[in-house]
Amino acid sequence: MIQVLARTRGQAHLESLAVDVADEPERTRNWGVPIAGSVVAALLNDEDALLAYEEDFQRPPYLAAPRAPILYLRPANTWSAHREPIRIPADLASLEVGAALGLVIGRTATRIGVHRALEHVAGYVVVNDLCAAHENVYRPAIRERCRDGFCAIGPWITPRAALGAPNGLVLRTHINGRLRAETTTTRLARGPAELIAAITDFMTLAAGDVLLLGPGADRPQARAGDSVRIEIPGVGSLENTLIGAPPVEAAP
Numbered sequence: 001m002i003q004v005l006a007r008t009r010g011q012a013h014l015e016s017l018a019v020d021v022a023d024e025p026e027r028t029r030n031w032g033v034p035i036a037g038s039v040v041a042a043l044l045n046d047e048d049a050l051l052a053y054e055e056d057f058q059r060p061p062y063l064a065a066p067r068a069p070i071l072y073l074r075p076a077n078t079w080s081a082h083r084e085p086i087r088i089p090a091d092l093a094s095l096e097v098g099a100a101l102g103l104v105i106g107r108t109a110t111r112i113g114v115h116r117a118l119e120h121v122a123g124y125v126v127v128n129d130l131c132a133a134h135e136n137v138y139r140p141a142i143r144e145r146c147r148d149g150f151c152a153i154g155p156w157i158t159p160r161a162a163l164g165a166p167n168g169l170v171l172r173t174h175i176n177g178r179l180r181a182e183t184t185t186t187r188l189a190r191g192p193a194e195l196i197a198a199i200t201d202f203m204t205l206a207a208g209d210v211l212l213l214g215p216g217a218d219r220p221q222a223r224a225g226d227s228v229r230i231e232i233p234g235v236g237s238l239e240n241t242l243i244g245a246p247p248v249e250a251a252p
Contacts, residue, residue, distance in 0.1 A: 004236075005123065006156035007032040009081060014157070021158060021236050031082040031155045034125060035104060037208030039074035039151065040199065041129060045189050045214035052217055069190065069198050072141065074129075074151040074212070082154035082238050086130065089147055090245035094223045098129035098215025099171040099230045101185060103192055104157050109205040117193035120205070123159045124166060126238040128152035128230045129215050153210070158235045166192055174229040175222050183216030 002021060005014040009032035044050055050065065057065040080086050088095060106122025129151060132144040166185055173181040185191070190198060192213060196205070205211065222228050224244035231237045 002158070002162045004156040004158050004162075005034060006154075007034045017156065019156065021234060033079045033081045033153050034155070034157050035079075035102075035153055035208065035210050037105070037206060037210060039079075039102075039153075039210045039212065040205070041072050041074055041100070041212035042190070042195060042214040043070040043072060045069065045195065046183065046216045047187050047189055048183075048217035049214075050189055069195060071199070072145060075146060077148050078146055078151040080128075080149045080152040080240060082152070082240070084149070084152070084240060085243045086149040086152065086240050087243050087245060088224050092132050094133075094221040095130045095150075095242065096133055096219040097173055097175065097181070097222050097228055097230075098131065098219045099173045099181065099183070099232075100127040100129045100212045100215050101125075101166060101169060101171065101232060101235065102127045102153065103166075103196070103211045103213065105205045105207055105209045105211065106160075107207050109196060109200045112197055112200045114193045114197045117196035117200075118160070118165055120196065121160050121192070122207070123157040124163060124232075124235045125153055125157050125210065126155075126230050126232050126236050127210075127212055128228060128238055128240060129212060133221075152230075152238055152240045154238050155236055163234050169232055169234060171216065172231045173220060174231065175220060175226050177227070177229075180220040181216065181218040183218065185213065187216065188213055 009030045102125040104123045109120040134141045134144045169185045229239040
């Protein structure tokens with residue numbers, strides 16, 4: 001058992017709870033999203049994903065692989081809680097599922113060096129970084145990523161003190177109980193400390209903000225009716241069911 005930080009849906013503040021992160025989270029609790037700050041995410045922060053785009057990077061206008069992190073934001077309308085149904089819009093047949101580890105910032109971080117970066121992390125959270133399929137990784141995919149509910153976060157924040165540095169963590173994606181993807185934090189192009197240092201060189205991360213280390217190269221597809229479970233042993237498990245768009249009402 002460890003102490004984690006969690007929020008019941010509708011609750012204003014986080015509370016400390018004793019949980020066993022290896023067990024199924026309590027089914028009786030109405031979990032809320034356990035974060036309240038900005039969510040910043042890294043794209044192509046996976047060695048296999050970079051390799052997959054290697055030929056594309058050599059074409060105009062870029063002619064080289066990206067030297068700085070490719071980032072995008074997850075605004076509050078995209079957040080979903082553990083076990084909250086996520087609706088697939090009517091114009092999409094399926095979604096890409098991206099298992100990601102979130103670093104929850106514990107104190108203001110501005111121009112932080114690599115060696116001190118993890119001192120600014122309060123804890124870790126499981127994230128399902130959903131998006132519609134898209135090809136252009138340089139153009140901000142606002143329409144594909146910023147739909148309502150497309151970023152599930154939870155069930156809780158596991159304190160950094162309980163886990164230490166997130167080295168060698170395994171991220172598993174299950175769809176309808178079947179393992180569909182698996183990666184580890186050893187495959188990151190930039191590790192947690194390196195990513196924090198690179199980002200805080202030009203922008204401040206405040207206490208309560210979350211930095212997503214980015215999904216792996218293997219992002220399986222899920223459709224309406226599918227149950228998606230993201231598991232990071234030592235951090236927690238996050239589960240959501242995808243549901244279809246509501247029926248269109250006939251004109252009077």
